[in-house]
Amino acid sequence: MSAGLPDIDPALLQKRIDELALITEAAPPVVTRVLFSDAVLHARDYVHKLCLEAGLKVRIDAVGNMFARWTGSAPDEPAVATGSHIDAIPNAGKYDGVVGVLGGLTAIEALQEADFRPMRSIELVVFTAEEPTRFGIGCLGSRMLAGAIPLEKVRALRDPEGRSLDELRARAGLDGPLESVALPKNHYASFAELHIEQGPLLEQENLPIGIVQSIAGPSAYRVRIQGEGGHAGAVLMPGRHDASLAASELALAVEKAARESGSPDTVATTGKWEIFPNAINSVPFEAWLEIDLRDTTMETRDRALMLMREASHEIAARRGVTIEWKEINADPPADGDPRTMKIVEDVALRLDLATRRMVSRAYHDSLFMARVCPTTMIFIPCRKGYSHRPEEFSDPAHIAAGARVLAGTLARLSHEPL
Ligand code: GLV
Ligand code: MN
Ligand code: MN
Numbered sequence: 332m333s334a335g336l337p338d339i340d341p342a343l344l345q346k347r348i349d350e351l352a353l354i355t356e357a358a359p360p361v362v363t364r365v366l367f368s369d370a371v372l373h374a375r376d377y378v379h380k381l382c383l384e385a386g387l388k389v390r391i392d393a394v395g396n397m398f399a400r401w402t403g404s405a406p407d408e409p410a411v412a413t414g415s416h417i418d419a420i421p422n423a424g425k426y427d428g429v430v431g432v433l434g435g436l437t438a439i440e441a442l443q444e445a446d447f448r449p450m451r452s453i454e455l456v457v458f459t460a461e462e463p464t465r466f467g468i469g470c471l472g473s474r475m476l477a478g479a480i481p482l483e484k485v486r487a488l489r490d491p492e493g494r495s496l497d498e499l500r501a502r503a504g505l506d507g508p509l510e511s512v513a514l515p516k517n518h519y520a521s522f523a524e525l526h527i528e529q530g531p532l533l534e535q536e537n538l539p540i541g542i543v544q545s546i547a548g549p550s551a552y553r554v555r556i557q558g559e560g561g562h563a564g565a566v567l568m569p570g571r572h573d574a575s576l577a578a579s580e581l582a583l584a585v586e587k588a589a590r591e592s593g594s595p596d597t598v599a600t601t602g603k604w605e606i607f608p609n610a611i612n613s614v615p616f617e618a619w620l621e622i623d624l625r626d627t628t629m630e631t632r633d634r635a636l637m638l639m640r641e642a643s644h645e646i647a648a649r650r651g652v653t654i655e656w657k658e659i660n661a662d663p664p665a666d667g668d669p670r671t672m673k674i675v676e677d678v679a680l681r682l683d684l685a686t687r688r689m690v691s692r693a694y695h696d697s698l699f700m701a702r703v704c705p706t707t708m709i710f711i712p713c714r715k716g717y718s719h720r721p722e723e724f725s726d727p728a729h730i731a732a733g734a735r736v737l738a739g740t741l742a743r744l745s746h747e748p749l
Pocket of ligand 2 (some may be wrong): 420425462719
């Protein structure tokens with residue numbers, strides 16, 4: 332205990348991160364844990380067991396979100412929550428999400444060991460499917476907790492093998508109506524998520540703590556391009572309606588639109604492609620693209636989207652193909668809560684940890700928790716900003732410092748008047 336705040340054992344936290352990283356669909360050190368895979372279910376069991384050992388009361392909802400509660404002296408008051416995710420995209424590293432889950436649990440245990448008594452209960456949340464890998468939509472668990480997705484849309488989700496959420500959650504032993512997932516009003520008093528930065532700024536500026544003042548708004552589109560196929564030798568060039576080439580032009584137009592939106596914060600990526608029949612000697616008759624478009628302001632994101640849609644019409648007309656767009660999600664940005672941010676700043680100051688405020692360009696469950704209650708995020712540095720790749724790395728001392736700031740923040744949020 333120093334500065335009146337409990338210590339975090341960096342070695343214990345690192346040991347847990349390393350153990351969890353071994354529960355993966357890929358060969359370690361690669362971490363892959365896709366929604367409802369055995370790996371993600373075993374990883375959740377691993378965290379579940381630690382939560383029970385810490386004396387927390389655990390509940391798992393109908394979509395697999397897990398809640399582990401340390402009941403406070405005012406159990407009917409809205410709880411203070413922390414947490415993140417343990418699913419991982421294919422070929423990922425071991426820190427994204429995990430630092431917020433195991434760091435959150437270790438922060439709670441440190442408060443317990445320091446004989447802290449919560450007034451509002453403190454709850455660790457392990458969110459289902461922050462990553463969009465299986466169903467194409469990110470933050471599924473927190474999105475449903477916030478009631479931010481119509482249940483018809485949830486029921487219509489299909490994975491690449493055509494399986495529905497209901498089918499897969501039954502296999503994972505989850506039942507109960509999806510209607511029960513959305514949280515009632517005033518369920519939480521506040522939410523703070525610890526996460527690696529996934530960008531290079533904290534490392535470059537040699538700062539241990541970032542405080543997230545806004546999260547860029549993500550949107551995603553699935554685009555189908557239908558042209559005309561044929562024999563690669565026999566169909567002469569003037570008669571072609573090549574779906575793959577139309578898709579290629581569209582991807583370049585997507586890049587141009589993001590550059591010309593009027594904001595340096597607009598980013599667009601065409602990261603997923605499917606071409607049919609995908610044979611060297613056949614003119615592609617159909618292509619599917621998935622486009623990820625994000626921005627810190629809706630105005631410039633909308634402008635970029637308009638430029639993309641205009642280019643899409645022009646390409647379709649000129650090449651004689653049809654291009655259909657389907658929106659997967661279009662979420663507004665979220666702001667950090669000023670009071671919560673100030674508490675994080677005060678706690679870090681007491682620990683002699685320098686901070687800066689920053690924008691999160693990646694999305695997080697906090698994007699949706701910000702709709703449920705006052706929210707902020709605590710960022711820690713990661714080497715070279717690497718994330719979503721096996722080389723992801725954060726220094727154990729930085730992780731422990733982040734967990735310590737989180738512990739101090741949860742303690743204050745548990746007791747202070749709202
Ligand atoms: C979340 O992982 C994102 O893509 O921002
Ligand atoms: Mn991620
Ligand atoms: Mn994450």
